[in-house]
Amino acid sequence: MTTANGTASAAGTKRSFKLLIVDDSNIMRRRIERSQQFDELEVVGSASNGLEALELFKKTDPDLVTMDITMPHMDGIECIQRLVELKPEVRILVISALADKATAVDAMEKGANGFLHKPFTDRQLNEAIAELIRGL
Amino acid sequence: MLQEHELKTFVEGTTNYFEVAAQQPATVGSPYLVTDGTPAVHDYTGIITITGKREGIVYFTAPRAMLTVLLMKMQESDFSHENMRDLVGEVANTISGNARRDFGSEFIISVPSVVSGEKSEIPLAPGARSFVIPINWRSHSAKLVVSLK
Secondary structure (H helix, E strand, O other), X not given: OEOOOOOEEEOOEEOOEEXXXXXXXXXXXXXXXXXXXXXXXXXXXXXXXXXXXXXXXHHHOOOEEEEOOOOOOOOHHHHHHHHHHHOOOOEEEEEEOOOOHHXXXXXXXXXXXXXXXXXXXXXXXXXXXHHHHHOO | OOOHXXXXXXXXXXXXXXXXXXXXXXXXXXXXXXXOOOOOOOOEXXXXXXXXXXXXXXXXXXXXXXHHHXXXXXXXXXXXXXXXXXXXXXXXXXXXXXXXXXXXXXXEEOOOEEEEOOOOOOOOOXXXXXXXXXXXXXXXXXXXXXXXX
16 A cells, blocks of 8 residues: 555555765755655665765665765766666656756656755655655 | 846846745845956855856855854754855855756856855956845845856
């Protein structure tokens, strides 16, 4: 059975999902962790660039990733491609200030499943994460 | 060369940032052209370098007191120097990134660089037209400077 917010449950048990947060801003990483309201999500790590994200991804095997685009060392677009190669079923929500359509299309073509523009409200964040969980 | 009508996207981006991120709108004053020297900066300045179809810089400069209140509004409890630098860079990044809605994907933005201290001087892009967009939020004043060829 799937509940309204995308929670999978059976006989009172809840599935849990692992979340990796990727953003070069510490404030944004903390904001995403603090604002997400899903009991079934466990934040397994946070990374400040694509290279760190790849390392953490291999160690923690997350189900969901929130991904910034403009980051040093390895940007979000390349990182999405690398994560999807490692685990095609991973669900990725891009959270970026880049507001042009071409970037969103590029991210989706590389394997992202959703796109949320910065700045965002807590409600917008939770709706976007709920949509991602529904796909798991 | 930057035209007056192109400033609209930065004015709207600034207004939207404060309205959404801080749940309290800012008042944005009339932009004015920099005709002499470089605009004075506040305690923290987040700088984005623009390349691609346009060249130049966009920077957001704000006093520590304003950034402290902004962090509080974001439910953040760490008011360290590092978090001030992080926030001022993130504001500059968000407003510049949002401008791609109008300028397109060839308006390429760098990761933010940050300087602190009121005595800093941020060089404007040579040969560019530079505008200051005054920002008033609560009792604090900040600036967005757009310097683009």
